[in-house]
Amino acid sequence: METYLVFIVSFTNFANFMREKIIKKASELFLSIGFKTVTMEDLAHSMSISKKTIYQYFENKNQLISSCTESLQKSITQNFRDLRENTNNPIIELFQIKKEVMKILGNTETAPQFQLQKFYPEIYTELKNRELDLVRDTINESLQKGMETGYFRKDINIDFITRIYINGMRGVRDVDLFPLKEFKIEMVLEEFIEYHVRAISTKKGLDLLNRINNSLPR
Numbered sequence: 001m002e003t004y005l006v007f008i009v010s011f012t013n014f015a016n017f018m019r020e021k022i023i024k025k026a027s028e029l030f031l032s033i034g035f036k037t038v039t040m041e042d043l044a045h046s047m048s049i050s051k052k053t054i055y056q057y058f059e060n061k062n063q064l065i066s067s068c069t070e071s072l073q074k075s076i077t078q079n080f081r082d083l084r085e086n087t088n089n090p091i092i093e094l095f096q097i098k099k100e101v102m103k104i105l106g107n108t109e110t111a112p113q114f115q116l117q118k119f120y121p122e123i124y125t126e127l128k129n130r131e132l133d134l135v136r137d138t139i140n141e142s143l144q145k146g147m148e149t150g151y152f153r154k155d156i157n158i159d160f161i162t163r164i165y166i167n168g169m170r171g172v173r174d175v176d177l178f179p180l181k182e183f184k185i186e187m188v189l190e191e192f193i194e195y196h197v198r199a200i201s202t203k204k205g206l207d208l209l210n211r212i213n214n215s216l217p218r
Helices: 002-033 040-047 051-055 061-086 090-105 112-119 121-148 158-172 185-200 203-215
Strands: none
Touching: 002 040, 002 061, 040 051, 040 061, 061 090, 061 121, 090 121, 090 185, 090 203, 112 121, 121 158, 158 185, 185 203
């Protein structure tokens, strides 16, 4: 009986390890090449395994993409938390987050984010639905820090501003609203951050924002 239990535990651990390994490699390929472009054959070849092995853990490509986006979203959220903990200034933090976001979004229609929105709309909707729960606390704490350090007004409604910010970030990533042929995503993000910061800042916060803007390449 004990041997049987050890076998079950070992098998489960291996299955979890293999599943995470597939998710990690698939995520790398999806981000570098694109969700639509990468095939299950490409993934199998890159891992030196058979497609049959992949299908033991994921029924189809859509399920794999869904698992990858969930994993990526959690990883990005943790990166944001780490940035917040290592940055004493909530306004500078927003611009650092923008740099992290740009690593994923890019400025072209072949960028992974936009392939996801165009070719896998149901998964894109899942991603947006998870977003509020994943990042709400992080944004709340950032706003609270801004109020305590005198950069943000003390009369702002934190929950309201958090929801507006998240909804705004969704909007600037919407290629139907901001077509990439007309708007560079980096420019749209910077404009949105400035719009957001100016709406909630004290004079101290606005002075810092102006200094940051003056230091940005034009």
